[in-house]
Amino acid sequence: xxPVMTARDAVNESSPLWMVSQAPxxxxxxxxxxxxxxxxxxxxxxxxxxxxxxxxxxxxxxSAMIRRGERDxxxxxxxxxxxxxxxxxLRSSAIGEIERTHERFTITVDVTEDDIAxxxxxxxxxxxxxxxxxxxxxxxxxxxxxxxxxxxxxxxPNPFNVYRLLTRIKAEEEIWNKVVDELFELDSIxxxxxxxxxxxxxxxxxxxxxxxxxxxxxxxxxxEHLHALRFSAERLTARGLPDDQxxxxxxxxxxxxxxxxxxxxxxxWVALKSVVHWGGRTFEIQVQPxxxxxxxxxxxxxxxxxxxxSTRERxxxxxxxxxxxxxxxxxxxxxxxxxxxxEAPRQEGIDVVLVE
Numbered sequence: 001x002x003p004v005m006t007a008r009d010a011v012n013e014s015s016p017l018w019m020v021s022q023a024p025x026x027x028x029x030x031x032x033x034x035x036x037x038x039x040x041x042x043x044x045x046x047x048x049x050x051x052x053x054x055x056x057x058x059x060x061x062x063s064a065m066i067r068r069g070e071r072d073x074x075x076x077x078x079x080x081x082x083x084x085x086x087x088x089x090l091r092s093s094a095i096g097e098i099e100r101t102h103e104r105f106t107i108t109v110d111v112t113e114d115d116i117a118x119x120x121x122x123x124x125x126x127x128x129x130x131x132x133x134x135x136x137x138x139x140x141x142x143x144x145x146x147x148x149x150x151x152x153x154x155x156x157p158n159p160f161n162v163y164r165l166l167t168r169i170k171a172e173e174e175i176w177n178k179v180v181d182e183l184f185e186l187d188s189i190x191x192x193x194x195x196x197x198x199x200x201x202x203x204x205x206x207x208x209x210x211x212x213x214x215x216x217x218x219x220x221x222x223x224e225h226l227h228a229l230r231f232s233a234e235r236l237t238a239r240g241l242p243d244d245q246x247x248x249x250x251x252x253x254x255x256x257x258x259x260x261x262x263x264x265x266x267x268x269w270v271a272l273k274s275v276v277h278w279g280g281r282t283f284e285i286q287v288q289p290x291x292x293x294x295x296x297x298x299x300x301x302x303x304x305x306x307x308x309x310s311t312r313e314r315x316x317x318x319x320x321x322x323x324x325x326x327x328x329x330x331x332x333x334x335x336x337x338x339x340x341x342x343e344a345p346r347q348e349g350i351d352v353v354l355v356e
Contacts (some may be wrong), residue, residue, distance in 0.1 A: 020339075024061075024063050025058040025060075030183065040349075049354075055336055069281070070209050071117065075279075078152075081236060083235075084162050085158050086154065088152045089155060091108050092107045092115075092121075092128060092278070094106070094125040094148045095146040095148070097144050101141070104121075119296070126145050126148075126149025161214040161218040164212050165209060165210070168209070169205075180316075183231075187297055207281070207284070209285050211288070212290055216289055219287045220273050226274070226285065228254065229250065249278075249279070251281070255272070259289075261273065269292065270289065271288040
């Protein structure tokens, strides 16, 4: 029902869906929608036919793909923590927002590496919030997850004055949005549009690690160490990782210094920011002074601060206003993945059919 994907159709390795070539059903869905987009943009009337069975398989493959990415991210964070921190504890910090009042709060719980291996970061944060019961005079209120961050905290001093390592996963939990971003190359659209360029950082989905250090001098010392770092065979083997060149060291693709003026961001955010290849995957590594990290965390927790996710949704909404087909594809994928029993979204000249 969907066309078979060829090797030339494979998604670029720098794409958020870079592992899609290992997911046949997701591959076929993405490429079928991509080809259909080309036809629909010419004004040709079309008929889109989807199979429930194939959609279920695509959803399963996407979830597995994100889990593999998280697994590799936490393997890297664990290795870095052993190398830099020595002994450490592991915590999950969930930032929640009360749905009725929009008040925000942070709750932190101790977790183990087995905990993070058995669920996604988003699921872990959601489970933490599910334990809470928030009462007010009119009854009970629910809290929604704004952000969940895993923090590796040292149990003693370390040579680089690192206060903690954190993992950040920007992978979108809504499959339909993720696929549409890929099909329409959302990041490229935003970078080309002068009215949207200032929002470009909200559409880059990267598996990231952040090291929080005491001072700017500490940041430079740690950055130099990361360039020279080589993971030992013993540590790689202990984590079930292959002892090969791809895992022994970082390949630095890009490094930017946002510590010094005038390179600092207008928002006041400062850090050393690098993109590296490790273990066949792309990661972002930030090294940030503690004072700036605390300011950034305080802004995220404040009620008045718009979350990363909501800002990214605003980017998509603005693009949909310029490209109606983008908006239709968002509604289409949401319908396919979430609520296929409801009425299919409508677009002039397009018939949507769902079969067994």
